[in-house]
Amino acid sequence: MGKYRVIFEDPEQPEQPAMVLVPSDNWLEEAKAGLLPPISVYWALQDDEQQAIAEGRHDTFKHDPEKHAAQWTAPRIGPLTEEEAIEYLIMKDIPRHIWSVEYNRPMFKIVKTADVPSDRQFRNAWRLAA
């Protein structure tokens, strides 16, 4: 089990409880082995998909084959530490508006796994402490 979790809130969905990003150990191993492409490869794909959603054509959406293949063909970025991998994962798996915009309080926090409550009672009332 990875050492870290990321707790975040989505300012566009204020009624939603705090969410917890749980990294995959298999993916962390790939990150440490230097097998990941530049993060820009994923952002290009996300941008294309968001464009399709905005234009109402997501039901038939397919990625551009060349951009899609870049996930495997782009030069690898090299080995990452676990901390660097978590930063990469935030930029990949947490919506961009959560971590790229400055709000009047932090919208995400990297915490040790042991610090996440294991008692999930009242799970839908979890909030990220200021």
Added chain:
Amino acid sequence: MSTIKVDNLQTTGGAGLYPARAWSTFVGTGTVSISDSGNVSSITDIGGGNYGINFSSALGSSNYCATGDAQSNDGYDGRGRHEPKGTYSTSQVQIWTCAIRNIQSAQDSPRVMTTVTL
């Protein structure tokens, strides 16, 4: 270890084969953790019985098929229920789990199993 790279898989008779593009088994209770997975970079614990599965490599199309099952957490049923919900993006599928005896409300599951094919 060797890697085989192909664009199409077929039986010797010519029928198409469609392997999973992603799969995961995770614990959705206590401290949520991924037991094992393929092409999954992370799980987003969205709330009680609500989870997002984030793919390591984005899928080529949004018209994929996500199926799965969930073990019940209430001590009454042998099985729970697992349903995709809302988001079907090429980088994440969201699912929710519940007990068969109460399909109206989401409930954490101690074992959530998902397979994605395309």
